Amino acid sequence: MWYGSLDVGVCRLTTSSPDILIPGASAMRPGPTRRANCIDYLKTLPSGIRVAYDDHGSLGTTAIGIFVGVGSRDESVDQEGMAHFLEHLVFKGAGPLDSHAIATQMDLLGGEVNAYTTRDYTCYYAKVLTPLAPQAWRLLWNMVAHPWLRDADVARERNVIKEELLEALDDLEDRCEMAYMKALWMDSALTHDVLGSAESLGQVNAQTLRDFYDKHYRPSNIAIAIAGDGTHNILALLEKEALVVTPKAPLPSLRHLPRAQALEVHDVQPSEQVQVLMGVAAPHLDSADYPATLLLSTIIGGQNTSRLWQRLREQDGLVYTVSTGYNAQPEWAEMSIHMALNPISVPEAMAAIAEEMQWFQQEGPSLDDIDRAIIQLETSLAFTRETPEGRMFRLGRYALCESCPPTNEFFIQRLRKVTAKEIQALSQKLWPHWEQVAIGVVGALAAPDPEASIRAWLKSPVTPRPSPFRRPH
16 A cells, blocks of 8 residues: 555664664663653664664563565566565575474464565564564574575465465555556656566566575665564674674665656556545655645545545545555655545546645645644554554664654654644645646546546536635635
8 A cells, every 4th residue: 555654754873883872862771661751772783784672661572673675666677576576485495494394483483473575675573472582583584694595486486476466456456556656756666566567577586586685685784673572682682693694795875766757547447436546756754844744644634624534525425535645765755645436426526636735725724733633643653652563663664774763752843843834835835736746547437538537627626615624715
């Protein structure tokens, strides 16, 4: 899906210090005690691998993640799907363990041992009871550092991933996200599916995977994140064990900053509803405008009182689902509007969206709008840090950028400094003209041409009704 998790601010830090603390934090060592206000640490091991952890503790559980800074963005055209394929194959044999032994270890650990691949990174993680955390760590490290990568395993797993790809193609929301990304970005690195294609999967073999692994699985491109009661035990293991990943040379900077565009891409499929996803390139994760964009997205379509929810669902009854998404990464970001609806309702819904955005740009948010949005974002942040796995995932993503997440209090202060005029100005900057909005559509429109452009409906309102938010002048 296109919705990103709530990552707040990037605090740029260097990794030359043995322990790095978030701003305003006092130095202290991690332990099993649960704390109301946890402190985040970032250190670099002699091998060059970064380690992020906190002192929050938990109620008897530990979460461990190994994050590798490689995703589908790093694949060439003939490598599409390779980062995800590699993520699958490490479970088929690593170090002294064959696939059955790995599966047995996973079951003996209980909890969850799994992995996932995104456009920007790959994550291998475990969530287990604290006494089992050392075994979970050794299993994860074996898989990441010593995968077998054999041709026989590649041949078997290729069919498994093709089935996963077919499942994704049956999901209309997934297809809509693919169409939208192709409409928004010029670069194939961001537009191709993380799973690859049937054609690209057919080109994968053990040697191409080994070459891909050797290129990207380097110490400087790996971060370990730990949270929960077992943190201090895992840190002790890391100090004793020499974590070796070859080659040791730093990863050359190969990524290019993506270039945005504003196409309209249709994927005509038989369905009862039409899926529409439209959006624009937005401020990156470490941008000064990141807090204001979060507030803008929440006020426009992220709450029960949001502009689009109240207009399209509560007032006009045109949709069951309408929402905004803001996916912010360190090097790229996008803000989008998504809706699923009957094809005959698309013209009126598009006109309503255009009106609500126009009125918002003219009048801006109220102070009550901002207060409600801040409460929701503050709650989301608190929920993220309630569990070891939530904190681990957040720590790992930041550690890849050589940084620590800011405290909730620090970021809420940033949100509270954003003014209504700043949010209004940002909406005008990000959504200036509908010609500059990328649109992805899945389904057949109720028109003579099922692939007819829907952009025109954003410019020509169809019997508009007054917005419940419009203020009299």
